[in-house]
Amino acid sequence: xxxxxxxxxxxxxxxxxxxxxxxxxxxxxxxxxxxxxxxxxxxxxxxxxxxxxxxxxxxxxxxxxxxxxxxxxxxxxxxxxxxxxxxxxxxxxxxxxxxxxxxxxxxxxxxxxxxxxxxxxxxxxxxxxxxxxxxxxxxxxxxxxxxxxxxxxxxxxxxxxxxxxxxxxxxxxxxxxxxxxxxxxxxxxxxxxxxxxxxxxxxxxxxxxxxxxxxxxxxxxxxxxxxxxxxxxxxxxxxxxxxxxxxxxxxxxxxxxxxxxxxxxxxxxxxxxxxxxxxxxxxxxxxxxxxxxxxxxxxxxxxxxxxxxxxxxxx
Ligand code: R5P
Numbered sequence: 001x002x003x004x005x006x007x008x009x010x011x012x013x014x015x016x017x018x019x020x021x022x023x024x025x026x027x028x029x030x031x032x033x034x035x036x037x038x039x040x041x042x043x044x045x046x047x048x049x050x051x052x053x054x055x056x057x058x059x060x061x062x063x064x065x066x067x068x069x070x071x072x073x074x075x076x077x078x079x080x081x082x083x084x085x086x087x088x089x090x091x092x093x094x095x096x097x098x099x100x101x102x103x104x105x106x107x108x109x110x111x112x113x114x115x116x117x118x119x120x121x122x123x124x125x126x127x128x129x130x131x132x133x134x135x136x137x138x139x140x141x142x143x144x145x146x147x148x149x150x151x152x153x154x155x156x157x158x159x160x161x162x163x164x165x166x167x168x169x170x171x172x173x174x175x176x177x178x179x180x181x182x183x184x185x186x187x188x189x190x191x192x193x194x195x196x197x198x199x200x201x202x203x204x205x206x207x208x209x210x211x212x213x214x215x216x217x218x219x220x221x222x223x224x225x226x227x228x229x230x231x232x233x234x235x236x237x238x239x240x241x242x243x244x245x246x247x248x249x250x251x252x253x254x255x256x257x258x259x260x261x262x263x264x265x266x267x268x269x270x271x272x273x274x275x276x277x278x279x280x281x282x283x284x285x286x287x288x289x290x291x292x293x294x295x296x297x298x299x300x301x302x303x304x305x306x307x308x309x310x311x312x313x314x315x
Pocket of ligand 1: 100226227231
């Protein structure tokens with residue numbers, strides 16, 4: 001194990017190239033040389049161009065759309081590293097796809113988050129590092145060490161600098177109360193909740209607000225923006241209840257379907273996201289503030305590599 005301390009290597013798949021470069025810059029290590037391309041029939045072709053024998057290797061790959069392609073890339077890269085005799089492999093998933101399928105909400109449905117955990121473990125990883133899982137209990141889907149980071153420290157640092165007066169933090173649904181409560185506590189402001197009943201996988205129905213938002217500036221907090229239905233519907237009911245400016249902060253910028261249009265129409269004062277998922281939509285880039293989690297990831301990787309505690313980063 002002595003060699004491990006001297007041989008930190010960081011690779012990224014195609015999904016997280018920019019983030020991988022930033023993390024390597026923070027760590028002061030060379031970006032791992034890997035090519036991930038396609039065979040003529042579309043199958044994934046991976047070649048690691050660095051010697052990884054005996055190394056402590058981290059692979060950064062978020063599994064957003066195209067989720068299956070990005071996931072499969074990750075699995076093949078892990079297999080490749082294992083066969084190339086890496087000493088220890090850590091899968092770094094800034095965004096863990098399929099996380100919303102974490103339980104049998106009705107009969108005859110899969111628990112795909114567990115299946116994905118099994119696949120990643122079977123491919124040969126020793127550890128997992130991830131950020132703001134949709135449900136914290138997904139940590140237990142892995143029987144190997146998993147470090148679960150929160151983007152909150154990065155967000156809170158920025159929000160404190162905005163110094164928004166008369167603020168209330170709002171969870172857009174009951175499932176997000178824990179996350180929103182932690183933001184409210186750190187910002188030392190009140191908490192409110194949108195009590196929403198879901199009536200289908202694509203449509204939601206907003207019911208009412210628990211708490212007081214009348215005449216207040218609102219910070220809506222969520223783990224992700226997917227179709228932006230949840231947040232735009234929340235904004236509508238918050239305005240009906242007298243909210244003033246509405247800010248949004250969410251960790252994962254999935255932004256599928258017509259999310260960007262919905263966000264535009266919702267007239268948020270500011271939308272703050274992170275780079276766990278890269279934002280390629282040029283229109284969205286003009287009005288969305290992206291905070292980087294690269295330093296947080298880099299520091300965590302450094303500590304894991306040096307067998308130092310990471311718990312102080314989990315604030
Ligand atoms: C729900 O439980 C999640 O925390 C998000 O609120 C939800 O997945 C966001 O999806 P959308 O943007 O499609 O409403």
